[in-house]
Amino acid sequence: MKVEFFKHNIGQEEIDAATQVLHSVFLTNASQTIVFEKRFSEYLGIAHTVAVNSCTAALHLALEAFGIGEGDEVITTPMSFIATSNAILHARATPVFVDIEPDTGNIDTTRIEAAITDKTKAILPVHLYGNLCDMKAIRTLADKHDLIVIEDAAHCIEGERDGVRVGELGDAAGFSFYATKNITSGEGGALSLHDGDVAEKLLKLRLHGINKDAASRYTGKFQHWDMDTLGYKYNISDIHSSLLLGQLERIETLLEAREKVSQFYERRFLESGVRFVKVPPATKSARHLFVIQTDNRDDTILKLQQTNIGVAVNYNPIHLNSYYREAFGYKEGDFPLAEQFGASVISIPLYPKLTEEAYEYVAQSVIDTVRS
Numbered sequence: 001m002k003v004e005f006f007k008h009n010i011g012q013e014e015i016d017a018a019t020q021v022l023h024s025v026f027l028t029n030a031s032q033t034i035v036f037e038k039r040f041s042e043y044l045g046i047a048h049t050v051a052v053n054s055c056t057a058a059l060h061l062a063l064e065a066f067g068i069g070e071g072d073e074v075i076t077t078p079m080s081f082i083a084t085s086n087a088i089l090h091a092r093a094t095p096v097f098v099d100i101e102p103d104t105g106n107i108d109t110t111r112i113e114a115a116i117t118d119k120t121k122a123i124l125p126v127h128l129y130g131n132l133c134d135m136k137a138i139r140t141l142a143d144k145h146d147l148i149v150i151e152d153a154a155h156c157i158e159g160e161r162d163g164v165r166v167g168e169l170g171d172a173a174g175f176s177f178y179a180t181k182n183i184t185s186g187e188g189g190a191l192s193l194h195d196g197d198v199a200e201k202l203l204k205l206r207l208h209g210i211n212k213d214a215a216s217r218y219t220g221k222f223q224h225w226d227m228d229t230l231g232y233k234y235n236i237s238d239i240h241s242s243l244l245l246g247q248l249e250r251i252e253t254l255l256e257a258r259e260k261v262s263q264f265y266e267r268r269f270l271e272s273g274v275r276f277v278k279v280p281p282a283t284k285s286a287r288h289l290f291v292i293q294t295d296n297r298d299d300t301i302l303k304l305q306q307t308n309i310g311v312a313v314n315y316n317p318i319h320l321n322s323y324y325r326e327a328f329g330y331k332e333g334d335f336p337l338a339e340q341f342g343a344s345v346i347s348i349p350l351y352p353k354l355t356e357e358a359y360e361y362v363a364q365s366v367i368d369t370v371r372s
C-alpha cells in the first residue's frame with residue numbers, strides 16, 4: 001500500500017467553477033474574488049478580507065499597512081515555516097524570536113514580555129498545526145504595550161480556543177491556500193481584519209499602490225489611474241478564487257473528516273505509547289497536521305518512507321537556517337525548546353480523502369516503526 005502525504009479536495013464543483021471563469025472575459029482579480037472575500041469574512045465573522053497570492057504576501061502587507069518597517073522589532077516564534085519571519089524581513093523590520101511551549105509548539109506567551117523593547121511594534125503568533133495560541137494572553141500583553149497583533153493563521157482557518165475564534169482578537173490574520181493547506185487553490189492567501197480603513201489601504205498595496213483595480217480599469221468607462229504609494233503585485237486571480245469558493249462551503253465537513261482520522265490516530269497512539277502533539281483543552285483544532293514525536297526522528301522517517309507512507313517535517317526551527325545564522329548570528333542553543341521540539345516532529349498523512357484502510361495502515365506502520 002502507498003499513502004500520499006497529502007491529497008487536495010478540489011472536486012468537480014470547483015473544476016466547473018474554474019472552467020466558467022476560463023470561459024469568461026476577465027481571468028484575474030474580479031467578481032469571483034469579491035464573492036470569495038465576502039464569504040470568507042462571513043465564515044470567520046470578521047468584517048474585511050483582502051485576498052492575495054500567498055500568506056507570505058498577506059503577512060508582509062499587514063505589517064506594512066499597520067506601519068511596521070525599518071528599525072521596528074516584531075516578536076514571533078522560531079517554530080514555524082520560514083514564511084512567517086521572512087515576511088517580517090520583507091517589511092524591513094527585525095524578527096525577535098521567543099521560545100515555545102513544549103507541548104503545543106506554540107509561542108510561550110509567558111516569555112513574550114521579557115522580549116519586548118522600545119522598538120517592539122508587533123507580535124506575530126503562529127497557530128501551529130491548527131491549534132490557536134493563547135490569544136487572550138497575547139491581546140492583553142499587546143494592549144499593555146501598545147502593540148499590533150498579526151496572526152499567522154496559515155494552519156488555522158477553522159480554529160477556536162477559550163471561546164475566541166481565529167482573527168478575533170488580532171488586528172489581522174493571514175491565511176494560506178497553498179497546495180497542502182486545508183483549502184487550496186495551489187497558491188493563494190488572504191488577510192482578514194476588523195479595520196475598514198486599513199482594508200482600503202491593503203486593496204491598494206496589493207496592486208502596485210494604484211487607485212483602480214484591473215477589473216474596473218478594464219470594464220468601466222475609460223479613466224486614468226494614478227499611483228501614489230509604492231505597492232506590490234500581490235493580487236489573487238479569479239481562477240484561484242473560484243477554486244476556493246466551493247471548498248469554503250464544505251470547510252466544516254472537510255474538518256470533520258480530518259477530526260475523525262485524528263481521533264483514530266490519537267486512540268491508537270495512546271494505547272501503544274507513541275508520542276504525538278495533543279490538542280490543548282478548550283480548543284477547536286483546525287486539524288491541519290497530525291504530528292508524532294520520536295527521539296530518533298530521521299531514522300523513523302526513513303523507515304516510514306520504506307513502508308510507502310509520505311511524511312513531512314514541520315519544522316526545523318527558523319533560526320537554524322543558514323541565512324538566519326549568518327544575518328543574525330543565531331546558533332544552536334538559542335531557543336532550546338523549539339530546537340528539541342523541531343528535532344522530534346514528523347507529520348503523517350491527514351486529509352479527508354484518506355480511506356479507512358489507508359489511515360489504519362499509517363497508524364499500524366507508525367506503531368511498528370516507533371516500537372522497533
Ligand SMILES: *Cc1c(COP(=O)(O)O)cnc(C)c1O
Binds near residue numbers: 055057176189
Ligand atoms: C504555508 C505557511 C505559510 C506561507 O503560506 P504561503 O501561502 O505559501 O505564503 C506561512 N506560515 C505558515 C505557518 C505556513 O504553514
